[in-house]
Amino acid sequence: MKNVKVVLAGFGVVGEAFAQLILDKTEFMAEKYDLSVSIVGIAGASKGSVLNNDGLPLAEIIGAKKAGKQISEVCDGEKNLSTIELIEKAKADILVEVTPTNFVDGLPGTKHMDIAFDNNMNVITVNKGPVALDYNRLFNKAKAKKLQFKIEGTVVAGTPVISLIEKSLAGADISSISGVLNGTTNYILCEMEKGLDYESALKQAQELGYAETDPTGDVEGHDVAGKVLILANAILGADISYDDVSCEGITKITSQMVMKAKAEGNRYKLIGEVINGKNVKCKVQGDEVAVKVDSALAINNLASVKPVLVDSNSFLGSLTGAQNGLVIDTDILGEVCIKGPGAGGRETAFAVLSDLLSIVTG
Amino acid sequence: MKNVKVVLAGFGVVGEAFAQLILDKTEFMAEKYDLSVSIVGIAGASKGSVLNNDGLPLAEIIGAKKAGKQISEVCDGEKNLSTIELIEKAKADILVEVTPTNFVDGLPGTKHMDIAFDNNMNVITVNKGPVALDYNRLFNKAKAKKLQFKIEGTVVAGTPVISLIEKSLAGADISSISGVLNGTTNYILCEMEKGLDYESALKQAQELGYAETDPTGDVEGHDVAGKVLILANAILGADISYDDVSCEGITKITSQMVMKAKAEGNRYKLIGEVINGKNVKCKVQGDEVAVKVDSALAINNLASVKPVLVDSNSFLGSLTGAQNGLVIDTDILGEVCIKGPGAGGRETAFAVLSDLLSIVTG
Numbered sequence A, B: 001m002k003n004v005k006v007v008l009a010g011f012g013v014v015g016e017a018f019a020q021l022i023l024d025k026t027e028f029m030a031e032k033y034d035l036s037v038s039i040v041g042i043a044g045a046s047k048g049s050v051l052n053n054d055g056l057p058l059a060e061i062i063g064a065k066k067a068g069k070q071i072s073e074v075c076d077g078e079k080n081l082s083t084i085e086l087i088e089k090a091k092a093d094i095l096v097e098v099t100p101t102n103f104v105d106g107l108p109g110t111k112h113m114d115i116a117f118d119n120n121m122n123v124i125t126v127n128k129g130p131v132a133l134d135y136n137r138l139f140n141k142a143k144a145k146k147l148q149f150k151i152e153g154t155v156v157a158g159t160p161v162i163s164l165i166e167k168s169l170a171g172a173d174i175s176s177i178s179g180v181l182n183g184t185t186n187y188i189l190c191e192m193e194k195g196l197d198y199e200s201a202l203k204q205a206q207e208l209g210y211a212e213t214d215p216t217g218d219v220e221g222h223d224v225a226g227k228v229l230i231l232a233n234a235i236l237g238a239d240i241s242y243d244d245v246s247c248e249g250i251t252k253i254t255s256q257m258v259m260k261a262k263a264e265g266n267r268y269k270l271i272g273e274v275i276n277g278k279n280v281k282c283k284v285q286g287d288e289v290a291v292k293v294d295s296a297l298a299i300n301n302l303a304s305v306k307p308v309l310v311d312s313n314s315f316l317g318s319l320t321g322a323q324n325g326l327v328i329d330t331d332i333l334g335e336v337c338i339k340g341p342g343a344g345g346r347e348t349a350f351a352v353l354s355d356l357l358s359i360v361t362g
Helices: A013-024 A028-032 A058-066 A083-089 A107-118 A128-144 A162-168 A183-193 A197-208 A222-235 A257-263 A347-360 B012-024 B027-032 B058-066 B085-089 B109-118 B127-146 B159-170 B182-194 B198-205 B222-236 B255-263 B346-361
Strands: A002-009 A035-043 A049-051 A094-099 A122-125 A174-180 A264-276 A281-282 A286-292 A301-310 A323-330 A333-339 B001-009 B035-043 B049-051 B094-098 B121-127 B174-180 B266-275 B282-285 B287-290 B303-311 B323-330 B334-341
Touching: A002 A013, A002 A083, A002 A107, A002 A347, A013 A028, A013 A035, A013 A058, A013 A257, A013 A347, A028 A035, A028 A347, A035 A083, A035 A347, A035 B182, A049 A083, A083 A107, A094 A107, A094 A347, A107 A122, A107 A128, A107 A333, A122 A128, A128 A222, A162 A222, A162 B159, A174 A222, A183 A197, A183 A264, A183 A323, A183 B282, A222 A264, A257 A264, A301 B094, A323 B303, B001 B012, B001 B085, B001 B109, B001 B346, B012 B027, B012 B035, B012 B058, B012 B346, B027 B035, B027 B346, B035 B085, B035 B346, B049 B058, B085 B109, B085 B222, B094 B346, B109 B121, B127 B222, B159 B222, B159 B323, B159 B334, B174 B222, B182 B198, B182 B255, B182 B266, B182 B323, B222 B266, B222 B303, B255 B266
Parallel strands: A002 A035, A002 A094, A094 A122, B001 B035, B001 B094, B094 B121
Antiparallel strands: A035 A049, A174 A264, A174 A323, A264 A301, A281 A286, A323 A333, A333 B334, B035 B049, B174 B266, B174 B323, B266 B303, B282 B287, B323 B334
């Protein structure tokens, strides 16, 4: 049986869910792929770190975390290493980087990834910051060393958007990708349609754990802007920065606007969209005007986040609650649409597992 | 640049569209994958056959076909070979098998595929008959010779359902797959909702080229049953036969039933469904009752085709006209849904291209 060794940087919700998923899927992976996965090192922010290149006892470590103990208390291995030291000392094939997202400078995620590549590890991440800010450099560094840099979980949790486009639609020319990419705002807009005002809907989203205590990143559209940036750079081959994404959130949408839309059979959705600059069609007042653009995404507003009125019966209109969905516009197939969960620790950990299987089984 | 050689059995709508797609995508494949594709042999039913292991001039051959000429008239090569002789003599990496579907015994498609495997070629097909009737044997034969047997185009044309499940959802346990898998019947049901009676809607579908002159295969559900069988055997690892699929078409659906459903916010859809016998949950009168089944799909009605009332605002309810869509129920992500075109020569040829890129680029 093939064994793959993983070092885990970050042991919050997603890191723990990934460790649990590796436990839960032990039999599945052995039967289906003749594969075993060992986690040899874990570095968390509050629960300490531990490295044992023979493999760590996951059930005990997850139990320790749940009990509020340091994870190093329940197993043998090298303890009290910094995350960087742990990655450097780990004899692993893959770094799974799931530390918190930082859209300002991408740290410490970017640093962890650089060290992993320097030590000949593949990298899987769900950390949006480094991918949004530094994808092209990291990808090229990996490629030069014949390593893989996998990012499925950065856009719509485990719903397989990146691999769908990169693998299944490999033969297609993508002209645009648009969609509902944030569950919190979609939930708020749906609740407003049921009669809640914005403040009450936001409060409910916070109570359900969808929205953060400081909801700015969601409701102002910054989270979606990061995902749009990832789709542009990682999928459509652009090289744009965060400032190139025009961004408007949902805070100006009033109950009155939502109800008027409803009466007309429409819904507001916070839509992230990226149009492929290589074969752009700009929609100008309902007509399509062909615009030739020399470099991908040279025009600022080709990557955008904004509330858009859509038909309630359309695919995007049909996404309710915290559902996410994308419309991928292709040359040969026209629109291909995919929807699934856009958040959740276990769902996001599934994206890491998908990337791992892609690295190992090709 | 890597060159891959293809022999093409079948030169009808899909075969011609594939040749055209290879022409149209020459630059795309060179730039994106450093790949060139040569078609070295073509065998059609009515337009003759030609083999030239140095590669055939596709533009001239497509032109000849459109002009009603024999394709061998416009190029050098060995002519008047039977399809079997042509496959045997072709120095090709891949057989693209796109002869007409035969659900009775799978011939001549199955024979062509066997010969290709015997001659160490990979096989890509959109031919439902051999895949529905003989998937497991053909797959195992390919596997024993370390060859690939790719079938993306057999289920929903180019919409990437097979690769989505096999690659992107590789880490998931699939409990069921259900969906709208036939454009003709979906079109008819949608037109009935607009006020046409069944006969008029069928006539309109025939005029638009969706339905055959003899529409039995579509309206009685046989086409969907074939696709359900493919999903069961090729994707869910079952080993069932056509007779194991319970099958009811749309011919008993009246305008009155459609209008009553509409008034209640529902729609009839012809749903093909396969439930994974390994972890089956039988839905009994709204409640879920766990049923343990020893062998996959041992219970006859786990693979079925029948008209089902669905909520008009649901994902399946939202599929209009000739659209196809699937709901894939997974252990970790819950429902993942995909929709796209389910028919069309160029769309189906795209599935062949996807399979080819998967074989060549991994």
